[in-house]
Amino acid sequence: MPVISFISPKGGVGKTTAATLMATQLARKAKVIVIDADPNRPILAWSQLADCPANISIVSDANQENILDKIEEAAAEAPFVVVDCEGTASLTVAYAIGASDLVVVPTQGSQLDAKQAAKALSLIKNTERQSRRPIPHAVLLTRTNPVIKPRTLSAIHEQLHSHGIKLFNTQLHERESFKAMFSFGGTLETLDPKQVANIDKAIANARDFVSEAIELLKEGQNLQQEVA
Template sequence: MPNVAFVSPKGGSGKTTAALLLALGLAEQGLRVALIDSDPNKPLLQWAALPGKPDGITVHAAPTIPDIRDALREARRHEPQWTIVDTEGSVRGAMVFAALRFDLVVTPLTGSQLDVAEAIKAAQLAEAFGRRGGKPLLFRCLVTRVPAALRPRSLRTVVEQLRRHEIGILPTAIIEKEAFRDLFAHGGGLASLEARGVYGVAAAHHNTRAYVGDVVSALESA
């Protein structure tokens, strides 16, 4: 039962979106997924309150890090096959892996230079706490919010810097898509987007599947 956390010391890097897309991609494969919303603003609980939430996904509130254990206990009643924890974009949120053991920690970052420094910080925290637990903690960066037109070149320096620090990166970048924002505005999953006639759903779907495949591969590689 994989247990994945989305962590970054910085807000707005795309954690909540990436957490939801992972849950949606897994649910689409018929898997039961528990989403633990550990952001005090409760973005995932708000999403779940909108129409169209796939049945395989349950969302549980954990306003503070100590609440995560209770949320996990509550989630277990639904016998999830995956657990995904979304955290607050702050150093406090990033301390989640001091509290719990994860199979994979993902830090999303946009292509900006400021994000790289934050992602390196998150990787170092994960490494420090992972070591403490004995076995190293699996950590991957995820490049997100990439303008579809601007992919390879401007990202190269970001990717090179992460590599220089020996930080693993999920190969698929998540594209900046209106469709992904629409999920939070109107609820549901990728099928709901299609029904609403949102622009670019096929590309969003393709992008999500590739990303979910990367997460699965990263876990299998460990």
């Protein structure tokens, strides 16, 4: 049922990586439909590299005209729907936001990236106004260093907090395993420890992120009930 979208007008911030981690971790226990709404179809390409988990199906013909139908159909069919959007502010992205139960805005820890994230947040705010419902959303810091916390990152943290914007406590760290998943296909769990180091840390990182997203979905559901 719940629809989780990954959006940001900037390419290369980690949307596809985060969306694939979300889908593969959820798929350990439930069926997941991934709507690969990026015209480059990066998640479809990942799924064709190796055995894609049986619980994951990929919809790869989504476009501006049909995305709402595709999301609705998927939500009726699977317990989880993950939508990976392209890195532009298109109508497809706006539709995906409007149909989501949780919007994740991945961003890297620089001021410039934070500005792009702000654009995504204003798109979400406008969609909330238009649809007259709150759309749960949160910023996800990606590609951060697990040991060093640069000042710019702390500043971004504070700025977001002061604007009342939710930030995932979990950051997706810069990890070789997250890249390797796209080189070899499969999941973090099927990576070969002889070829990739620190897979266990990457798995723990991905699972923390997914648990937090589930909590946000639950909060969002409670909010909907209060509004109704």
